[in-house]
Amino acid sequence: MSAQEVEVAMEELLLRVVPGLAEQWQGATPDAIARLERIAGRPLPPFYRWFLTHMGQSMGPLAYPTFDFSVQHVLDCYAQEWFEPHPRFLLIADDSKEMMPSPLFYDLDTPTRADAMVTTWEAQADEDDRYDQFETLHEMLAWSALYRFRVRKMPQTCSGTVSGDDPNLISLIEPVMRNLGFTQPISTGPYCGLYERGDAVMLCKGMPRHGFDQARSFNLGGTTPGALRKILGELATESSLKIKVAEWAPGV
Structure with missing residues (x-):
C-alpha cells in the first residue's frame, strides 16, 4: 500500500x-x-x-x-x-x-x-x-483501538494461541475469516491480523524477529460463548491451524 x-x-x-x-x-x-x-x-x-x-x-x-x-x-x-x-x-x-x-x-x-x-x-x-x-x-495503533474499543466491549471474550507449521500463519487465518464474513480494516503484514464483523472481532499478533513464527496470540470478542466457539471451530477445521484457548471472560 x-x-x-x-x-x-x-x-x-x-x-x-x-x-x-x-x-x-x-x-x-x-x-x-x-x-x-x-x-x-x-x-x-x-x-x-x-x-x-x-x-x-x-x-x-x-x-x-x-x-x-x-x-x-x-x-x-x-x-x-x-x-x-x-x-x-x-x-x-x-x-x-x-x-x-x-x-x-x-x-x-x-x-x-x-x-x-x-x-x-x-x-x-x-x-x-x-x-x-x-x-x-x-x-x-489499530490493534490497540480495536482491542480497547471493540473486543473489550463485547459481552464475551477469549484469548489464546493459534499455531501451525506454516511460517506465514496469517495467510492461513485470512481466508477462513473472510469466508466467515469478516473484513480487514487495514492491510497488515505477516505478524498481525485484524478481523471485524458486526458481532465479533478477532485480533492476532506475533513478535517480529523473535523466532516465534509458528504461533500467534489471539484475542476474540463476540456476543456469546457459542458464537466464539463456532469461529474457532471453523479455523480449526477449515485449515491446518491448531487453536488453544487460555482464558474466557467471563469464565465459561
Missing part, C-alpha cells in the same frame, strides 16, 4: 472505532516535528509524520495508560539526556511505569509499508535485549 492509502485507511478506522477522537486529538506543530526529525538524522517514516500531524500533541481517548507519544515530551527526554540520539533508534514514546519501564522506539533501519518497526527495551538494558513489538506503528 502507498503511504496515502495507509493514512486514509487508518484515519477511517480510528475515527469509526474510537469515540470522540475527532474532537480530542491534537497534532504537533511543524516546528516540533522538524526538531524531532533533526534528532532522527533522516526523514521520518511517512506514517509517523501523519500520526504527529494528527496526534503529536494529544491522542485523546486513544492515549495509552503509561506511554507518552507527545512530541514535546519526546523532545524533552532528549533535551534532558534521558536518551541519547541514536543513528538507528528513535524514541517515539516514553514509559512512565515505575517498575521496569519499557519506552518505545522506531527501528529506522527497518522501514515497512510507509512506516517502521516498533521496538522496546527496558531502561538500563543492553540494546541487544530489545523486543520488537509490532512491524509498524499503524498496526500497533
Whole structure:
C-alpha cells in the first residue's frame, strides 16, 4: 500500500472505532516535528509524520495508560539526556511505569509499508535485549483501538494461541475469516491480523524477529460463548491451524 492509502485507511478506522477522537486529538506543530526529525538524522517514516500531524500533541481517548507519544515530551527526554540520539533508534514514546519501564522506539533501519518497526527495551538494558513489538506503528495503533474499543466491549471474550507449521500463519487465518464474513480494516503484514464483523472481532499478533513464527496470540470478542466457539471451530477445521484457548471472560 502507498503511504496515502495507509493514512486514509487508518484515519477511517480510528475515527469509526474510537469515540470522540475527532474532537480530542491534537497534532504537533511543524516546528516540533522538524526538531524531532533533526534528532532522527533522516526523514521520518511517512506514517509517523501523519500520526504527529494528527496526534503529536494529544491522542485523546486513544492515549495509552503509561506511554507518552507527545512530541514535546519526546523532545524533552532528549533535551534532558534521558536518551541519547541514536543513528538507528528513535524514541517515539516514553514509559512512565515505575517498575521496569519499557519506552518505545522506531527501528529506522527497518522501514515497512510507509512506516517502521516498533521496538522496546527496558531502561538500563543492553540494546541487544530489545523486543520488537509490532512491524509498524499503524498496526500497533489499530490493534490497540480495536482491542480497547471493540473486543473489550463485547459481552464475551477469549484469548489464546493459534499455531501451525506454516511460517506465514496469517495467510492461513485470512481466508477462513473472510469466508466467515469478516473484513480487514487495514492491510497488515505477516505478524498481525485484524478481523471485524458486526458481532465479533478477532485480533492476532506475533513478535517480529523473535523466532516465534509458528504461533500467534489471539484475542476474540463476540456476543456469546457459542458464537466464539463456532469461529474457532471453523479455523480449526477449515485449515491446518491448531487453536488453544487460555482464558474466557467471563469464565465459561
